[in-house]
Amino acid sequence: MNHAGGLDDAGRQASGVRPFLQTPVPAPTPAVPVDDNSAALRPFVITAGRVDGPDSEIQLETQVTIHPGAMPTRLPPEKRAIVSLCVEPLSVAEISARLRMHLGVTRILVGDLRAAGQLEVHVLDSDFPDPETIMRVIRGLRAIS
Amino acid sequence: MDFEQYPDHRIVGTARVPDERPRPSAPPVPVKIIVAGGFGVGKTTTVGAISEISPLTTEAEMTMESVGVDNPGPSSTKTTTTIAMDFGCVTIDRTLKLYLFGTPGQSRFAFMWDDLIRGALGALVVVDTNRIDDCYPAVDYFERAGLPFVVGVNTFNGQLGYHLDEVRWALAVRDDVPVLSFDARFRASVRDALLVVLDQALHKSIKMNSR
Numbered sequence: 425m426n427h428a429g430g431l432d433d434a435g436r437q438a439s440g441v442r443p444f445l446q447t448p449v450p451a452p453t454p455a456v457p458v459d460d461n462s463a464a465l466r467p468f469v470i471t472a473g474r475v476d477g478p479d480s481e482i483q484l485e486t487q488v489t490i491h492p493g494a495m496p497t498r499l500p501p502e503k504r505a506i507v508s509l510c511v512e513p514l515s516v517a518e519i520s521a522r523l524r525m526h527l528g529v530t531r532i533l534v535g536d537l538r539a540a541g542q543l544e545v546h547v548l549d550s551d552f553p554d555p556e557t558i559m560r561v562i563r564g565l566r567a568i569s
Numbered sequence: 570m571d572f573e574q575y576p577d578h579r580i581v582g583t584a585r586v587p588d589e590r591p592r593p594s595a596p597p598v599p600v601k602i603i604v605a606g607g608f609g610v611g612k613t614t615t616v617g618a619i620s621e622i623s624p625l626t627t628e629a630e631m632t633m634e635s636v637g638v639d640n641p642g643p644s645s646t647k648t649t650t651t652i653a654m655d656f657g658c659v660t661i662d663r664t665l666k667l668y669l670f671g672t673p674g675q676s677r678f679a680f681m682w683d684d685l686i687r688g689a690l691g692a693l694v695v696v697d698t699n700r701i702d703d704c705y706p707a708v709d710y711f712e713r714a715g716l717p718f719v720v721g722v723n724t725f726n727g728q729l730g731y732h733l734d735e736v737r738w739a740l741a742v743r744d745d746v747p748v749l750s751f752d753a754r755f756r757a758s759v760r761d762a763l764l765v766v767l768d769q770a771l772h773k774s775i776k777m778n779s780r
Contacts, residue, residue: 442705442741483687484627484656485668487596513596515668517656521625527654530627546596551688553600555774557665558690561600562767564661568619568760 470502471532482531482538484517487546494542503533507542597666602766603685604671605711606695607703611723611753612671613655615695618759620657620669627654669763674707682710690770691717693762695753698722698730701739708740717769721762722750 490510499507505523514522520530537543553561604612617624655671672685674694686692692711696704704720711718722729722736729750731739737748747769751762 442709484670484685485599485601485688487599489596513594515599515658517627517654517668517670518625520627521656527627548598548688552774552777553688553690553770555771555778557598557600558767558771558774560665561661561667561690562764562771564665564667565659565760565764565767568659568756 470500471529474532481547482516482534482545484527485515486548487513487515488519488534489513489544489546491541491544497540497542499537499542502529503537503542506530506533506537510543513546595664597660597662597664599666599668601668601670601689602763603689603692603716604669604695605674605692605704605707606671607674607697607700610674610695610697610700610703611725612695614753615693615721615723615759615762616655616657616669616671618753618756619659619763621659622657624655624657624671627656674704682714686711686714686716689716691719691766691773693766694718694720696720696722696736696740697725698736701736704740708742712742717766717773718746719762719766719769720746720748722748723753724750 488506488510489512490507502523502525506519509519509522516530516534517527519525519534520527523530525533534543534545538545604615606612613624657669659667659669661667670685672682692707694704694707694711708718708720720736720740720742722731722733733748733750740748742748747765749762749765752758
């Protein structure tokens with residue numbers, strides 16, 4: 425038996441168990457250092473350097489619409505683009521993809537626009553969908569052929 | 570010169586006309602399923618087979634503390650990591666929309682899974698039997714997070730390299746975790762795999778609500 429392939433391989437072959445299950449304490453994932461920070465940081469210039477969204481409840485699938493009672497106001501182009509997209513309900517992920525804007529940046533700007541009363545962010549009450557909702561998804565998917 | 574008169578007579582001075590902006594329709598309730606797996610196992614194909622829009626890609630630029638939160642000071646430098654995430658959607662009806670998020674299954678992307686699984690119905694872990702260990706981190710993570718998940722072996726070209734029992738043995742998943750084979754290229758096959766995920770989610774939801 426060749427042990428040169430590393431501990432992981434040998435362990436897996438020996439017991440057929442995921443290597444993770446054999447380690448009692450999971451090793452923390454080391455942070456991946458980014459060699460060139462300049463390019464990575466540039467998108468955050470439009471968020472004034474902020475990297476943490478004020479709204480942790482703004483998720484990828486969270487629906488965003490324009491606030492019907494919003495006062496017209498002068499907005500920077502990125503924010504204006506978001507507002508003009510949200511005439512129809514749109515998820516944060518779709519906004520990010522359509523504007524080719526980094527997800528983190530999109531989240532922060534959506535949070536800003538929500539705080540400014542320009543956007544309505546439709547946050548769900550419950551964390552996990554109820555059985556009725558899941559049943560509706562099941563029926564909806566079954567109808568797809 | 571002939572200037573056209575301002576077309577809307579309602580707008581006079583600074584007065585704001587009500588309903589100037591179109592009122593958006595009520596948004597649907599979003600639900601999501603995660604599609605996880607290593608590079609090239611067919612995540613995007615899976616999402617694309619069922620999605621009503623061609624899969625969109627969003628770049629996530631997320632920060633992580635390279636040291637513990639209790640240790641501020643000079644060493645608490647933040648680093649950023651960029652990943653691309655594919656997603657698609659299926660409109661169930663006007664009030665309900667299913668989102669599918671494809672995410673890389675390697676452990677170095679695990680920092681964003683906490684965010685991703687919040688409120689998720691469950692996950693489909695896509696497996697290529699040639700590189701089965703690519704999905705270990707995702708399986709480990711979903712298992713510990715208590716997220717309902719299903720292992721879906723993507724049968725490239727309709728060929729299943731290993732028996733499903735062998736895959737289950739190699740992954741060492743609990744007996745109640747379904748291991749199935751599907752073909753990511755076909756809508757009906759992806760739909761059936763997702764229905765198994767939803768079945769798991771339904772069990773969890775009923776259990777939660779009966780408490």
